[in-house]
Amino acid sequence: MKWKSQIQNLKAYQPGKTMDDVKELFNLEKVVKLASNENPFGCSKNVETFLKTNAFSHAIYPDGYAKGLRMKLSEHLSVEPGQLLFGNGSDEVIEIISRALLDGGKSTVMATPTFPQYKHNAIVEGAEIREVPLDSAGRHQLDKMLEEIDDTTSIVWLCSPNNPTGEYIRNGELVSFLDAVPSHVLVVLDEAYYEYVVAEDYYDSLELLKSYPQLMITRTFSKAYGIAGFRVGFGIGNKEVIGKLEPIREPFNNNALAQGAASAAIEDQTFIEECRSHNRKGLQQYYRFCEENDLDYIPSQANFVLINFGVSGDEVFQYLMSKGYIVRSGEALGYSHSVRVTVGSHEQNEEVIGRMKEFLALQKQV
Incomplete structure (x- = not known):
């Protein structure tokens, strides 16, 4: 073979x-x-209540557009429904992005150590991987990451808070970084642990998205929301970016129970x-x-x-x-x-x- x-x-x-x-x-x-x-x-007990009080026909496909979840999440985040991309966990969102933008002629930049699926997917797509070590405090060295970007670069991955260090990117340094990144580069900001952050100088990524159309945010229901077993993750981005990514998403990738459980979880902040x-x-x-x-x-x-x-x-x-x-x-x-x-x-x-x-x-x- x-x-x-x-x-x-x-x-x-x-x-x-x-x-x-x-x-x-x-x-x-x-x-x-x-x-x-x-x-x-x-x-949340909302999820448990939903599972006990809702019955589904196992012979019917789930809503491929995840409309109910999409509308509820867009309202919660104050974004348009067309700015959301749903995945079977945020892992699949990362895979979709990689499949859309990486190939043998492209490069991608990331920190190391960080969430391993960025590198894993880049390897599968045959892209050149440029890794920049975290500093001694476990933080991204954004200035050095900028130096690795060139005309071949398609994606820069930022994990904040970062896994496995728990460190985060400060607002000022992120804005400076985004100002310097070329417009042809998609900056993916992985916020799997967003709900746990309490730092006062943490950025507001949804506000930044309004000024930086090449920014893409990923989040998940697997951590703070406590429904990792249902595998629901999502991306938030510019509508034009999401429009390019949607055709790559597998149809019916979020099952009916997962969509309902995530919708119920959102309601209990x-x-x-x-x-x-x-x-x-x-x-x-x-x-x-x-x-x-x-x-x-x-x-x-x-x-x-x-x-x-x-x-x-x-x-x-x-x-x-x-x-x-x-x-x-x-x-x-x-x-x-x-x-x-x-x-x-x-x-x-x-x-x-x-x-x-x-x-x-x-x-x-x-």
């Missing part, structure tokens, strides 16, 4: 072990997953505010732990924190998993001595911090 040369050594996404896997592997009764940045508080508040308190739990134990960490605007333990992240990961707590090793994230921990409930945070203290105590005995 005549496979694309660029996919010969491409690895499929490897999800972590499931909670059931860990229970069986270590003979545990209880396992807490703090690895995938899901919402520990689940979803009180739930989002509560989750944001709990998240800030949870982050403080980890910050205190780090400061008491002289561990470096990156202050986060997301629902996770990257902690440097000074040893292999795999070692910390394996120890915590053996005790029933699944986190993400930094070995696979570009921070080999760190682990990324999703902020859980107050109790979950206290429990995993207790296990981290045990790990540190064992390290001192070695």
